[in-house]
Amino acid sequence: MQTIHPAAPAAIAALAPLLGDRLTTARAPREQHGANEAHHPAAPPDAVAFPETTQEVAAILRAAHDHGCPVTAIGAASSLEGHHLAVRGGIGLSLARMNRILAVHAEDMDAVVQPGVTRTRLNEELRATGLMFPVDPGADASLGGMAATRASGTTAVRYGTMRDNVLALEVVLADGRIIRTGSRARKSSAGLDLTRLMIGSEGTLGIITEMTLKLHGQPEAVSAATCRFGTVADAVDCVIATIQSGLAVARIELLDEMMLRGFNAYQNSDLPEAPHLFVEFHGSPADVGEQAQAFGDLAGEFGAMGLRWTDRAEECRELWHMRHQAHYATGALDPGKRTLATDVCVPISRLAEAVTHAQALARELALTSTIVGHVGDGNFHCGLRVDPDDAEEMARLHRFTDALAENALRLGGTVTGEHGVGLGKIAYMAAEHGEAVTVMRALKSALDPEGILNPGKMLPPDDEG
Amino acid sequence: MQTIHPAAPAAIAALAPLLGDRLTTARAPREQHGANEAHHPAAPPDAVAFPETTQEVAAILRAAHDHGCPVTAIGAASSLEGHHLAVRGGIGLSLARMNRILAVHAEDMDAVVQPGVTRTRLNEELRATGLMFPVDPGADASLGGMAATRASGTTAVRYGTMRDNVLALEVVLADGRIIRTGSRARKSSAGLDLTRLMIGSEGTLGIITEMTLKLHGQPEAVSAATCRFGTVADAVDCVIATIQSGLAVARIELLDEMMLRGFNAYQNSDLPEAPHLFVEFHGSPADVGEQAQAFGDLAGEFGAMGLRWTDRAEECRELWHMRHQAHYATGALDPGKRTLATDVCVPISRLAEAVTHAQALARELALTSTIVGHVGDGNFHCGLRVDPDDAEEMARLHRFTDALAENALRLGGTVTGEHGVGLGKIAYMAAEHGEAVTVMRALKSALDPEGILNPGKMLPPDDEG
Known part of the structure; x- marks a missing residue:
């Protein structure tokens, strides 16, 4: 494991007296902070710093700035787009000790x-x-x-x-x-x-x-439910009708049939492998009851089956805990591969079109993909299982992600609703923003003229538009 | 009326063929677009342009940029901080015809x-x-x-x-x-x-x-009410309790006793000259009824009197129409002067302190001031009647506005909740933002290096920090 950035040694030497053992170049912490949950290649920093105060962060940046050394911030490292990966080396700045x-x-x-x-x-x-x-x-x-x-x-x-x-x-x-x-x-x-x-x-x-x-x-009352549908289109049409009716859902999540198959594999369960909605309402007990009733009526119109409500806190928690395991449950399909999560978001009226397009595309390209989505916002994720060493599969993957992004933009949406750009979406920034990318670049240059802050992320290089 | 900016004639000449009679240097439209509803001195542009398309706006800016000529956008000119005043001359860019x-x-x-x-x-x-x-x-x-x-x-x-x-x-x-x-x-x-x-x-x-x-x-049901209180502090404490209770008010407005006096003078009415709250709830009929009941109970705890509800659309409209006349009703006090509106916003827990401080300060400085406020946000306005030609009164006014701003910042708030900076709040930008002003200036330079866009507004000049 070699030093990657030429300016790193001088910046590290300058900071050693200040940070003591809270600045390390040891292999294990560098590797740990250079790993990620997603499909991006590992990229360890040259050193990891653990500041405890704003003044220490300022000192780190002053030293890095003086020496032209990259600084990449690291939070919980749960990013799916490699935001915290030190792709140009330099200092990995962990905020883990600034946790008060x-x-x-x-x-x-x-x-x-x-x-x-x-x-x-x-x-x-x-x-x-x-x-x-x-x-x-x-x-x-x-x-x-x-x-x-x-x-x-x-x-x-x-x-x-x-x-x-x-x-x-x-x-x-x-x-x-x-x-x-x-x-x-x-x-x-x-x-x-x-x-x-x-x-x-x-x-x-x-x-x-x-x-x-x-x-x-905190809501006075919470009521959550799951139900399943004959087709993804029915489930999404139910979401669209729910949002358009003005029902104040607190959560409304889509899980497609492949996602349910993933959960069954991951947690050894026997859930029906059909498109599901998970919903939740927050409010006064009267509100929540009224809204649950209204949702039930609406869902019925779209052929919802097995609608089951709970207002027990423990059951609600379990439901959302399961939902939050989607990334790992996707991993239970096609074991041994890695998961790439997409993140498009479209106007709600185009959601059914976008989701069914994504499903058809995955089938056509013979890719294993789950779909989960914060569909009340028009946002959904495909969880694609891929082997980064299989060039042919990666080529199919890139055809998928390119077509998905293009379709989202065509429908008036965005290539990333909530995961950010990081490394994985840079290629779509010019298509999404056009000339506005040059404005982002001008702002970046104004605030970070030396380009030391998280280089290689978010903005495409100048010569790419 | 002379041309003010030296670059204006060349820019105007360059644009004349494109815009024809939608570019004018006539006195009347220049004066009209250089006037304002507030206390700022008139500042007419050298010409007024009326583009009808984005391409025309782009052409105007290209010409202005080429010649270094200021461009100041003008909407409905209802700004209270002189945003649209062409203080450096140049082109006044009216968006009035881009109204589709x-x-x-x-x-x-x-x-x-x-x-x-x-x-x-x-x-x-x-x-x-x-x-x-x-x-x-x-x-x-x-x-x-x-x-x-x-x-x-x-x-x-x-x-x-x-x-x-x-x-x-x-x-x-x-x-x-x-x-x-x-x-x-x-x-x-x-x-x-x-x-x-x-x-x-x-x-x-x-x-x-x-x-x-x-x-x-549009809300299914709307219910509005007015009530009065013994003191401004009681009214504000009622607001604080309302917000903290989580009641989803759609509007909650404070009007102090001087404001009521202004309304009586302006509309020749006989309303009790006491601190008032005007509130409104939006929702289902059941919601709105429940919330009105809860607000009534709360207000009673703070000694509210004369609580009167209406759910008739016409009466609600009249109520808010009256509220929206506050600027003119303030003008009915001390006729012949102009109105300066302040706009501080503080954390809700400090609101009573901020409002009573403002009232006491106006009394101490012998200034005529009404208070109205979007108090659910912690935002309130003092409407001060002043004679711009009376130097001694203007000195008292500036003592008032300085002390009000300083107190808002001390309480963790902002000097302007919603009116913007324009001309009137520039003096407080350094106190509110400190070093961040230099960041705003760097962003401005990055996007408008020639400084042609609305010069003299929002940011204090470089040498003032």
């Missing part, structure tokens, strides 16, 4: 946290307050990573994405300067929206060192 | 509009669809201007601000290039959030030429 909850302002329904806090940890701490942080990407991601990738997940249809649930940030810029964006006020029109500029910037514009999050009241 | 509703996608609950469409026009067109665009700043502002200033208003507590209700934009950049930001997908994590960067950029980064807006279902 600094304040919970229950009276204002906000919390101030460090970026290494995970979403489940925050919700455990909040339990007694009656409040919650709803954004739920499935993985127990770090909140900093969720902000950096504009994450969302099962509850976005009701509570919004990270874009909507971050009030303010503290950010260390490429040259080590520290800025604050936003305030604890619920809204502001005081100048450029730097908070939203940083959210989704994937560590390419700055490192988030503190975040003020919007909290929500 | 290009598409309503009822099935996706979105609409595509040109920037000159006003919010009431859009809602009239939407009436039959069962959908609405809820953002309500009071004035019949243009939607482009609302996006450019990140406007909100009475309904933001329920439906969010322009930040939350714009899906995508078409923008012409300073050099005439045309970009599209976002898509019709409900969410995306595909790169930098240029949509949010443009929203609130006050015409300093680009000119919005098309917008895709998120629509909402």
Whole structure:
């Protein structure tokens, strides 16, 4: 394992006195921080730094900036697009030790946290307050990573994405300067929206060192249900009708027949291998009852079978725990391969068309693919099982992902609803954004002229448009 | 009336063949477009252009860019911070003729509009669809201007601000290039959030030429009420309790005793001159009834008097029409002066403190001031009557606005919740944002290196920090 970036040794030497054993070039931590859950090749940094304060992050960036050394932030490393992989080497900046909850302002329904806090940890701490942080990407991601990738997940249809649930940030810029964006006020029109500029910037514009999050009241009552349909089109048409009717679903998830087959293989169960919807309502007991009734009536019109409600917390938790295992359950199909997850999002009226197109395409290309989706937003994932060493299969995979992306754009959508660009979607940025890519590049150059922040991610190189 | 900017004649000459009589240097239209509703001195542009297409806007910007001529966009000119005033001369770019509703996608609950469409026009067109665009700043502002200033208003507590209700934009950049930001997908994590960067950029980064807006279902039932309180502190404490209880108010507005006095003077009425709340609930008839009941119970705990509900559409409309006349009703106090509206926004738990501080300060400085507020967001406005020619009164006014801003920042808030920075809040940008102002300036330089877009607005000059 060799040093990859020529500037790394000098930057590492400069930081050693400050960080002591919280800066390591040992093989194991480098390999650990250079691995990923998805299909991307491993890419270890030259060193891993574990700062504990904003000032330490600033010192790391100053040193890296002085020496021209890349810095790649690492949260919980649950990214599916390789955001945290040090593809150009340099320093891997782990936020794992910046994991304190600094304040919970229950009276204002906000919390101030460090970026290494995970979403489940925050919700455990909040339990007694009656409040919650709803954004739920499935993985127990770090909140900093969720902000950096504009994450969302099962509850976005009701509570919004990270874009909507971050009030303010503290950010260390490429040259080590520290800025604050936003305030604890619920809204502001005081100048450029730097908070939203940083959210989704994937560590390419700055490192988030503190975040003020919007909290929500825990729902008084929760009611969840599963049901199955004759075809995926029926299930999706039921979703479209549900959203268009104005029913305030808290979650509405599609799982196709292959996904159910994956669950049966993964957890040794005997669920019907048919397209399913998993739904949940939050509100007062009266609300939730009324909405469940209305959903049941609607679902019936689309031929829903086996509709089963529960309002027991333990059963709801089990249901969503199962849903969150989709990535691993996909892995139970075609064992020995890796999973590539796609992430298109389209206007809701085009969702049935997009999902059936994806299914047909996978069949045509003889690829094993599950489909799960946060379909209330028009967002769905294909989980494709592939062998990165099988060139012929990889060629079929790329035909699939290219056609899927092209179709999403044709339908007025986006190539990535919530996973971010990272390494895997760079190829589609020009097609999605056109000339706007040059604007993104100009903003990147303005804030990181040396290009040290997470190089090789998000934006295609200049000569590719 | 003289030409103010030296580059204007050449840019105007270059554009005359393209725009014909839609480019004018006549005195009357220049004066009309250089006037404002607030206290700012008039500042007419050297010419007013009335483009009808995105290509024409692009041509105007190319010519202006080539000649170094300022361009200031003008929507409905309802800004309270002089955003549209051509303080450096140059071209005033009126979006008034770009006022077409290009598409309503009822099935996706979105609409595509040109920037000159006003919010009431859009809602009239939407009436039959069962959908609405809820953002309500009071004035019949243009939607482009609302996006450019990140406007909100009475309904933001329920439906969010322009930040939350714009899906995508078409923008012409300073050099005439045309970009599209976002898509019709409900969410995306595909790169930098240029949509949010443009929203609130006050015409300093680009000119919005098309917008895709998120629509909402018209509420099945609406119920509105007014009630009065013994003190402003009681009224605000009732608001805080309402928000903290999780009641889904659609509107909750504070009007202080001076504001009621203004209404009585303006509309020759006999309303009790006491602090009032105006509230509204949207939902199913059952919801709305339940919420009205809960609010009534809460309000009673804070000594509310004269609580009166209506669910008749005409009465609700009249109520909000009256509320929207606050700017003019303030004008009925101390006639012959002008109105300066402040716009601080603080965390809800500090709202009572902020409002009572503002009242005491106005009394102490012997200034006539009304208070109205979108208090569910922690946002309130003081309407101060001043004579711009009275230096001593203006000195007291500036002591007031400085102390108000300082107090809002001390309480964790912002100096402008929804009116934007324009001319009037530039002085507070450094105090609110600190080092982040340099980041805003770097972004501005990256996208408008010649500084032709709305110069003199939003950002303090470089030498002021």
